[in-house]
Amino acid sequence: MLNQFAFIGCFLLVALTFGIAPPALAWLFRPKKPNPRKSQIYECGMQTHGETWVQFKAQYYTFAIAFVLFDVEAVFLLPWALAYNALALYAVIEAVIFIAILLVGLFYLWRKRALEWM
Amino acid sequence: MTLEQILFLLFAAITLGAALMVVLRRNVFHAALFMILSFFGVAGLYVLLEAPFLAAVQLIIYIGGIAILIVFAIMLTRDLMNPNIPGAIDQWKWAAPVALLLCAMLIWMALGWGRATPAAPVPDNSLHLLGRTLVDAEGLALPFEVASVLLLVALIGAVTVARER
Numbered sequence: 270m271l272n273q274f275a276f277i278g279c280f281l282l283v284a285l286t287f288g289i290a291p292p293a294l295a296w297l298f299r300p301k302k303p304n305p306r307k308s309q310i311y312e313c314g315m316q317t318h319g320e321t322w323v324q325f326k327a328q329y330y331t332f333a334i335a336f337v338l339f340d341v342e343a344v345f346l347l348p349w350a351l352a353y354n355a356l357a358l359y360a361v362i363e364a365v366i367f368i369a370i371l372l373v374g375l376f377y378l379w380r381k382r383a384l385e386w387m
Numbered sequence: 388m389t390l391e392q393i394l395f396l397l398f399a400a401i402t403l404g405a406a407l408m409v410v411l412r413r414n415v416f417h418a419a420l421f422m423i424l425s426f427f428g429v430a431g432l433y434v435l436l437e438a439p440f441l442a443a444v445q446l447i448i449y450i451g452g453i454a455i456l457i458v459f460a461i462m463l464t465r466d467l468m469n470p471n472i473p474g475a476i477d478q479w480k481w482a483a484p485v486a487l488l489l490c491a492m493l494i495w496m497a498l499g500w501g502r503a504t505p506a507a508p509v510p511d512n513s514l515h516l517l518g519r520t521l522v523d524a525e526g527l528a529l530p531f532e533v534a535s536v537l538l539l540v541a542l543i544g545a546v547t548v549a550r551e552r
Contacts, residue, residue: 271391274434325462327549333459334545337452338538344444345521345534352518360522363532370535374542383546 331383335375342371395435402428416461423454437509440517 310317349356349364378384405425412418426449433442510516520526 271435271437274439324465325459327463330459330463331546331549333456334549335542337448337456338542340448340452341538342535344447345531348440348514348518349521350518352515352522355515355519356522359524360519363522363528367532367535370532370539371542374539377543378546381546381550383550 328383331378335378335383338374339371342368391435394431398428398431398435400428401425402432416458419454419457419461422457423450426450426454440514 345367346364349360353361402425405421405428408421409418409425412421426445430442430445430450433439433445521531522528
């Protein structure tokens with residue numbers, strides 16, 4: 270089993286190298302002559318206005334919670350989906366009920382306008 | 388030392404080191420990022436224990452969900468990044484004895500554990516087996532459906548709490 274994970278380990282190493290190598294190389298070769306104008310914080314070429322650590326609206330928390338809950342739903346459904354071919358019809362109906370109950374939650378979010386981006 | 392032992396030491400070091408940084412960092416946002424690293428170390432330990440599904444769940448739920456939730460909570464909190472507000476609160480006097488007690492209990496348990504027993508071999512199609520048991524009427528069918536109701540309650544509760552102004 271660990272041999273199969275060796276591939277994931279290779280991917281992990283390549284991904285880490287891919288992310289770390291360019292900044293590391295740039296850090297190694299770049300001329301280091303900072304001045305106040307160069308060190309300015311900018312966003313898409315524009316200067317930022319005010320504080321960068323601002324408080325977000327509490328409504329965004331609903332998105333995070335909804336994401337976590339449907340994440341958990343996915344974890345429950347993954348083993349079920351893998352065993353799908355070996356299951357009887359009632360097992361499929363059970364999973365449909367499971368999804369339906371959570372769909373009620375999604376519709377509730379929708380109706381309460383919690384999905385609108387403010 | 389085998390490769391497995393080296394990997395175990397590596398992941399254990401990542402988990403414990405990152406956990407230590409979570410406690411030691413003054414910046415609570417950095418603490419949250421180190422917590423993600425700690426979760427990742429635990430996922431690695433699950434892989435070494437031959438529990439790939441648990442490792443995937445650790446990545447999907449803990450790193451993908453819970454950690455994001457905590458980062459959101461940090462960004463939603465007023466003045467959390469204000470350096471003028473002291474990070475430590477007076478409750479540390481209560482927290483310290485509780486933490487010490489917990490530590491003593493864990494050490495006591497670890498000492499009483501005795502020798503490790505060899506685990507039963509993991510079936511090759513454990514995930515397949517789990518999927519069948521989850522919807523089996525004599526297995527976990529009822530908890531499976533109750534879990535969806537629990538998730539629904541959490542969703543509605545979150546909306547109710549977050550919409551209050």
